Amino acid sequence: MQSNGVQVLQEVRAGRLFKDASTLRADSRKGLIRVIEREDGLISFQWKERATVQPDCDPETDIITFPGDAIFIKIPNSSTRSFMLKFVEADRDLFFWMQEPRAEDDAIRAEQLSANINSYSPGEGQEEEAMDTADQAQIAEASCTGATRASAEEQAGVQAAQLAAALRSIGMPAGMEQGESDVAQLLSAMQQRRQQLPGPSLSEVLKPEVLLPILQDPTILQILAEHLPEGQRTQQDLENLVTSAQFRHQLDVFSSALRSGQLDLSHFGLDSQGSSVLDFLIGIQERFSQADKQ
Amino acid sequence: MSGSDAWTTIESDPGVFTELIEEMGVQGVQVEELYALDEELLMSLRPVYGLIFLFKWRQETDNRPTLNPEDTLGHIFFAQQVIPNACATQAILAILLNAGIKLGSTLSELKDFTSAFPPDLKGMAIGNSEQIRRVHNSFSPPQPIVPDEAKLAEKDDEVYHFISYIPIAGSLYELDGLKPGPIKLCDLDAKDEWLLKAAPHIQSRIERYAQSEIRFNLMAVIQNRKQVYSQQLAKLQQSSQSGEVHQPMDTDLAGGAASPADADSEMGRLMELIQQEDDKFRQWHEENVRRKHNYIPFVFNFLKLLAEKGRLQPLIDQAAASKPASFSHQEK
Numbered sequence: 091m092q093s094n095g096v097q098v099l100q101e102v103r104a105g106r107l108f109k110d111a112s113t114l115r116a117d118s119r120k121g122l123i124r125v126i127e128r129e130d131g132l133i134s135f136q137w138k139e140r141a142t143v144q145p146d147c148d149p150e151t152d153i154i155t156f157p158g159d160a161i162f163i164k165i166p167n168s169s170t171r172s173f174m175l176k177f178v179e180a181d182r183d184l185f186f187w188m189q190e191p192r193a194e195d196d197a198i199r200a201e202q203l204s205a206n207i208n209s210y211s212p213g214e215g216q217e218e219e220a221m222d223t224a225d226q227a228q229i230a231e232a233s234c235t236g237a238t239r240a241s242a243e244e245q246a247g248v249q250a251a252q253l254a255a256a257l258r259s260i261g262m263p264a265g266m267e268q269g270e271s272d273v274a275q276l277l278s279a280m281q282q283r284r285q286q287l288p289g290p291s292l293s294e295v296l297k298p299e300v301l302l303p304i305l306q307d308p309t310i311l312q313i314l315a316e317h318l319p320e321g322q323r324t325q326q327d328l329e330n331l332v333t334s335a336q337f338r339h340q341l342d343v344f345s346s347a348l349r350s351g352q353l354d355l356s357h358f359g360l361d362s363q364g365s366s367v368l369d370f371l372i373g374i375q376e377r378f379s380q381a382d383k384q
Numbered sequence: 385m386s387g388s389d390a391w392t393t394i395e396s397d398p399g400v401f402t403e404l405i406e407e408m409g410v411q412g413v414q415v416e417e418l419y420a421l422d423e424e425l426l427m428s429l430r431p432v433y434g435l436i437f438l439f440k441w442r443q444e445t446d447n448r449p450t451l452n453p454e455d456t457l458g459h460i461f462f463a464q465q466v467i468p469n470a471c472a473t474q475a476i477l478a479i480l481l482n483a484g485i486k487l488g489s490t491l492s493e494l495k496d497f498t499s500a501f502p503p504d505l506k507g508m509a510i511g512n513s514e515q516i517r518r519v520h521n522s523f524s525p526p527q528p529i530v531p532d533e534a535k536l537a538e539k540d541d542e543v544y545h546f547i548s549y550i551p552i553a554g555s556l557y558e559l560d561g562l563k564p565g566p567i568k569l570c571d572l573d574a575k576d577e578w579l580l581k582a583a584p585h586i587q588s589r590i591e592r593y594a595q596s597e598i599r600f601n602l603m604a605v606i607q608n609r610k611q612v613y614s615q616q617l618a619k620l621q622q623s624s625q626s627g628e629v630h631q632p633m634d635t636d637l638a639g640g641a642a643s644p645a646d647a648d649s650e651m652g653r654l655m656e657l658i659q660q661e662d663d664k665f666r667q668w669h670e671e672n673v674r675r676k677h678n679y680i681p682f683v684f685n686f687l688k689l690l691a692e693k694g695r696l697q698p699l700i701d702q703a704a705a706s707k708p709a710s711f712s713h714q715e716k
Binding site for chain 1: 683685694695697699700704
């Protein structure tokens with residue numbers, strides 16, 4: 091369900107570092123990293139100055155992050171409290187220095203930031219709301235610093251394209267200098283994303299045109315007849331069933347119950363994790379398939 | 385498992401409503417869906433006990449006066465809509481309990497028990513009726529899958545509202561469970577056909593909603609058609625046996641058969657109509673059996689069988705390739 095407004099997931103006091111040829115130059119301003127969940131469920135990574143005046147100024151940086159876009163890590167080979175928002179494409183990287191009092195907590199904060207920017211709560215009717223968020227973005231544009239930024243819609247389109255590029259480029263060369271553990275983190279974030287997307291309903295997977303050919307196998311009716319209501323156990327009944335609105339409706343309800351957690355895969359004796367229809371199917375495959383495992 | 389007091393949403397389908405009425409203990413009544421406000425069609429469905437107009441609810445100003453329910457106690461059964469998911473059943477009850485037909489024990493008891501109650505208590509009595517709730521809920525998928533209503537409320541999913549139109553004791557009423565009392569639309573003379581008096585009111589609603597693209601349905605609660613046709617057929621057969629020439633009783637088309645040949649073709653027509661009713665009820669029943677059956681064991685065992693036969697992988701591949709989708713529901 092949607093929250094009524096923006097939800098702040100995490101705030102970390104941090105200043106900016108700017109790339110200057112081959113060095114990073116510190117910006118002395120006091121700042122704040124903020125990760126928010128927008129009304130449409132998308133995650134935004136923001137940085138703004140912690141000004142005493144105009145507390146609700148527009149953030150200077152406001153980036154929508156899809157899972158798999160980026161991670162927040164300590165800058166490798168650096169001894170100071172410097173961190174980076176590391177993207178697949180290096181020219182998008184952003185750099186920060188921690189301004190929180192306790193350095194011991196930097197690592198945990200960084201992990202949490204990574205986790206937050208890689209989370210994703212799909213809201214319902216997101217596509218319809220793309221227009222609304224674009225409008226909201228315009229309305230929210232306060233002119234305190236005159237900072238410009240791409241509209242939410244443009245950003246979303248750009249981000250999606252970059253994610254697609256990142257997914258295509260998964261075969262990164264091994265032995266990349268700082269890269270391996272980062273890549274592993276990116277990959278696991280992308281895996282997380284795949285599991286979090288709702289996926290199709292069982293009524294779409296078990297479409298009539300897919301089922302009817304399968305149902306021509308007479309052993310299927312033989313074995314499954316006991317699970318059909320009495321009086322509806324003929325081959326014709328079976329074929330009528332899979333094309334019926336009542337069956338599709340039950341498949342939809344079942345798929346919703348799986349996804350919402352009302353029904354658990356363990357209810358079916360499946361060991362697997364997950365709550366999507368795909369997870370359900372994979373769970374069944376793993377448990378009952380006779381194929382030799384490689 | 386849902387709370388045992390919960391009412392689930394059911395489909396607004398004439399086959400569902402017809403069986404619902406029967407399972408509440410009322411014989412000889414069926415529900416037909418009307419796709420247009422066709423007066424000729426309406427007249428052909430007589431006797432019509434009441435009309436139900438259902439539409440996606442929205443705020444409307446309506447300054448028409450409502451009758452004080454106290455004044456009508458005892459001759460109009462008016463209950464307030466207390467349980468949102470029960471609104472279809474309540475609209476049907478509004479007609480059954482005012483139609484002057486034989487009710488069966490469950491509904492007779494309800495009517496007697498609540499006869500002195502104000503509308504809100506009547507509504508609560510309906511909501512608390514375990515028998516009625518059980519029959520109502522039996523038309524949604526059985527436990528353990530009970531839809532989480534909040535999650536199912538997608539953008540397009542509607543909150544439907546039901547209004548009943550019914551003639552009671554010489555006047556035409558609009559019964560709306562969200563209002564404080566019945567609305568009297570007009571008086572009816574003995575010669576008046578109430579359907580023709582109700583039509584303009586319904587028509588103006590249709591036009592109002594059509595402009596805002598609000599979807600609506602119209603259903604008629606009528607006497608069981610097969611009964612009606614069978615009675616007519618029996619009369620014709622009787623009189624043709626006795627050699628009389630007999631006028632067809634109250635059929636939809638004008639003009640009477642005055643000759644044996646006409647009587648024959650009329651009988652043929654009635655028999656065909658009876659056959660159509662049998663087919664329709666059979667279809668309705670098939671659908672209701674499906675609605676009431678829990679297909680989870682079937683689905684699970686089917687997928688298991690496919691996995692054992694090595695035929696599940698293509699479905700997995702297809703599911704993995706599908707774009708995320710919203711789950712569309714057919715409930716209204």
